[in-house]
Amino acid sequence: MLISLFPIILATLPSVLGGQVPIVDGVLGGVRNTNASSSGTVKPADLSVAATTPGKIRAVENTGICETTPGVYSASGYGDLTSTESLFFWYFAARENNDTAPLALWFNGGPGSSSMLGLFQELGPCRINNASTAVSLNPNSWNTKANLLFIDQPVGVGFSHGTMSVGTSEEAAADVWTFLQIFLSDSRFSGLQSHDLAIWTESYGGHYGPTFAAYFLSQNAAIAKGTISGITLNLKTLGVGDGLTDPLSQYPGYITYAGSNPYHALVSTSTITRANTSWLSSTGCKEQITACNNGGSNSVCSAAQSFCNNNILSPLAGDFDVYYILATNPDPYPPDLTSYLKTIETKVGAESTWQETNDNVYDNFAATGDWMRNSRPDLETVIDAGVRVVVYDGDADYILNFNGVEAMVNNLDMQFTSILQAQSFESWTVGGQLAGQVKNAGTFSYIRIYGAGHEVPAYKFGNLAYGQAALQMDSLLIYKTTHHSAYRPLNQSCSDDCGYVFVRAFTVDFGFPECVIIMTTLAYGFTIFQQLSTNVEP
Numbered sequence: 139m140l141i142s143l144f145p146i147i148l149a150t151l152p153s154v155l156g157g158q159v160p161i162v163d164g165v166l167g168g169v170r171n172t173n174a175s176s177s178g179t180v181k182p183a184d185l186s187v188a189a190t191t192p193g194k195i196r197a198v199e200n201t202g203i204c205e206t207t208p209g210v211y212s213a214s215g216y217g218d219l220t221s222t223e224s225l226f227f228w229y230f231a232a233r234e235n236n237d238t239a240p241l242a243l244w245f246n247g248g249p250g251s252s253s254m255l256g257l258f259q260e261l262g263p264c265r266i267n268n269a270s271t272a273v274s275l276n277p278n279s280w281n282t283k284a285n286l287l288f289i290d291q292p293v294g295v296g297f298s299h300g301t302m303s304v305g306t307s308e309e310a311a312a313d314v315w316t317f318l319q320i321f322l323s324d325s326r327f328s329g330l331q332s333h334d335l336a337i338w339t340e341s342y343g344g345h346y347g348p349t350f351a352a353y354f355l356s357q358n359a360a361i362a363k364g365t366i367s368g369i370t371l372n373l374k375t376l377g378v379g380d381g382l383t384d385p386l387s388q389y390p391g392y393i394t395y396a397g398s399n400p401y402h403a404l405v406s407t408s409t410i411t412r413a414n415t416s417w418l419s420s421t422g423c424k425e426q427i428t429a430c431n432n433g434g435s436n437s438v439c440s441a442a443q444s445f446c447n448n449n450i451l452s453p454l455a456g457d458f459d460v461y462y463i464l465a466t467n468p469d470p471y472p473p474d475l476t477s478y479l480k481t482i483e484t485k486v487g488a489e490s491t492w493q494e495t496n497d498n499v500y501d502n503f504a505a506t507g508d509w510m511r512n513s514r515p516d517l518e519t520v521i522d523a524g525v526r527v528v529v530y531d532g533d534a535d536y537i538l539n540f541n542g543v544e545a546m547v548n549n550l551d552m553q554f555t556s557i558l559q560a561q562s563f564e565s566w567t568v569g570g571q572l573a574g575q576v577k578n579a580g581t582f583s584y585i586r587i588y589g590a591g592h593e594v595p596a597y598k599f600g601n602l603a604y605g606q607a608a609l610q611m612d613s614l615l616i617y618k619t620t621h622h623s624a625y626r627p628l629n630q631s632c633s634d635d636c637g638y639v640f641v642r643a644f645t646v647d648f649g650f651p652e653c654v655i656i657m658t659t660l661a662y663g664f665t666i667f668q669q670l671s672t673n674v675e676p
């Protein structure tokens with residue numbers, strides 16, 4: 139367990155609207171200079187804490203908050219890892235076929251940011267309104283086809299509470315694995331053990347997603363060998379949106395994107411030149427990340443985070459919102475959740491005061507320099523293990539921009555590398571409308587999504603509704619994981635679900651709607667089979 143080098147920070151920084159990454163002493167993603175070396179300890183619940191039940195779930199069911207679709211089950215509460223470590227969760231059953239639908243986990247990043255952001259601003263069953271006073275039903279919620287589980291982690295984040303000892307993605311993975319063991323042992327959720335499991339995550343999730351997935355696979359292997367006991371996690375899909383995975387590949391992307399992106403330059407040429415020097419100089423960012431990645435100590439990695447974010451990430455943002463460069467800073471959209479969550483916290487079983495980002499957790503990570511460590515090897519392991527992986531990025535996001543993410547993707551060393559490198563981008567259409575660009579290679583896909591900021595499902599593009607493009611991505615992956623057939627986002631005009639239904643119709647049932655769709659689909663027959671057959675998994 140991590141002994142934090144930093145004392146508890148009592149002062150709360152002014153929060154940035156919509157911001158997941160803290161601003162420390164004026165630096166986005168900076169490292170707090172405290173010169174101290176005392177151990178950070180507990181900041182437990184601020185409200186009265188019910189007795190914890192180590193190894194068990196405590197939940198309230200069917201509160202009717204957020205998901206108001208009749209008959210759709212929901213539950214929220216805590217999985218108590220120990221008597222002093224409790225992770226908050228909120229589960230929504232799929233709106234259709236919850237007894238067979240995959241189980242999709244959602245994690246926001248930070249580190250230290252709450253997954254309530256994803257729930258209420260992005261892909262959950264309801265959306266916060268612009269006045270932050272109420273929510274409305276989200277027709278493009280990802281629980282349309284998946285059982286959806288939001289988890290506030292690590293301990294201390296969002297509504298979670300207890301001892302904040304986690305300071306690396308690996309430590310976070312171990313706690314999430316333990317949480318899932320507890321969750322899937324509970325009689326209300328144990329039926330989900332056999333369902334396909336998906337991890338979806340964003341932002342710092344570029345570290346969390348690959349690390350969690352690789353950890354789940356290694357735990358599965360240990361269970362199979364009999365060296366540990368536990369529930370095998372049926373991991374089939376990993377989705378990473380606007381993620382920080384491989385800083386060495388990704389940091390030059392800030393320089394590229396700030397100077398030239400699909401919208402407008404963010405800063406002057408002289409600022410770009412200065413950042414470029416900070417990247418390349420002999421003691422610069424590139425050297426520091428390299429030293430960190432070559433077995434660097436926590437302090438080497440932490441210093442790299444401080445230097446690179448001071449000299450590259452922060453100054454290159456200019457006056458624009460780092461999460462959505464079409465707005466000046468700060469963009470009030472997506473709307474803040476704090477006041478709304480105050481009105482529902484006790485009803486959903488929450489026991490601590492919600493904060494968008496927990497600075498103590500963030501500081502624990504900053505102290506280990508986890509930010510600058512490379513999660514690309516874990517991503518490669520997960521792809522090579524046969525997990526269906528999609529990496530996606532909104533083209534209006536600066537903080538994890540597509541230039542950086544695509545450089546990371548191009549550097550992937552995995553079973554589909556040669557296929558990927560031979561590909562050029564193809565149109566990605568949703569509802570018959572161009573919505574982005576895609577590359578597919580085996581079971582790996584990368585999608586650049588037009589018009590979207592950092593929180594991709596929070597945005598809309600062209601005539602599409604909020605979150606419509608993101609939902610199609612999620613649904614197509616579900617059909618792939620459910621049916622194990624060659625996957626490809628179909629390049630043609632048809633309803634949003636045409637790919638999903640196409641495969642389902644041939645493998646599961648021949649109900650009347652499917653028959654109609656089969657007839658329609660056969661009209662596309664040759665094109666589709668050509669597409670599929672060029673992309674068959676080994």
Ligand SMILES: *[C@@H]1O[C@H](CO)[C@@H](O)[C@H](O)[C@H]1NC(C)=O
Pocket residue numbers: 171172173
């Ligand atoms: C840390 O040490 C430096 C140099 O000794 C000093 O200038 C700075 O004020 C110290 N910071 C804090 C928070 O004590």
Ligand SMILES: *[C@@H]1O[C@H](CO)[C@@H](O)[C@H](O)[C@H]1NC(C)=O
Pocket residue numbers: 209210211230231232236237285326327329330
């Ligand atoms: C599935 O939905 C049914 C009907 O609403 C509900 O009773 C059940 O608890 C749900 N189970 C899960 C695991 O979602």
Ligand SMILES: *[C@@H]1O[C@H](CO)[C@@H](O)[C@H](O)[C@H]1NC(C)=O
Pocket residue numbers: 268471
């Ligand atoms: C909410 O704010 C966003 C961004 O400013 C705006 O595009 C949208 O139209 C607003 N929604 C409503 C319902 O006013």
Ligand SMILES: *[C@@H]1O[C@H](CO)[C@@H](O)[C@H](O)[C@H]1NC(C)=O
Pocket residue numbers: 393394397410411414415418
């Ligand atoms: C960064 O510096 C290198 C080396 O001087 C130069 O080749 C490159 O064009 C510069 N890039 C930018 C964006 O200024």
Ligand SMILES: *[C@@H]1O[C@H](CO)[C@@H](O)[C@H](O)[C@H]1NC(C)=O
Pocket residue numbers: 564565566567629630631
């Ligand atoms: C399908 O792909 C082709 C070639 O990649 C492209 O020219 C065409 O515009 C795409 N069609 C649609 C509807 O996106």
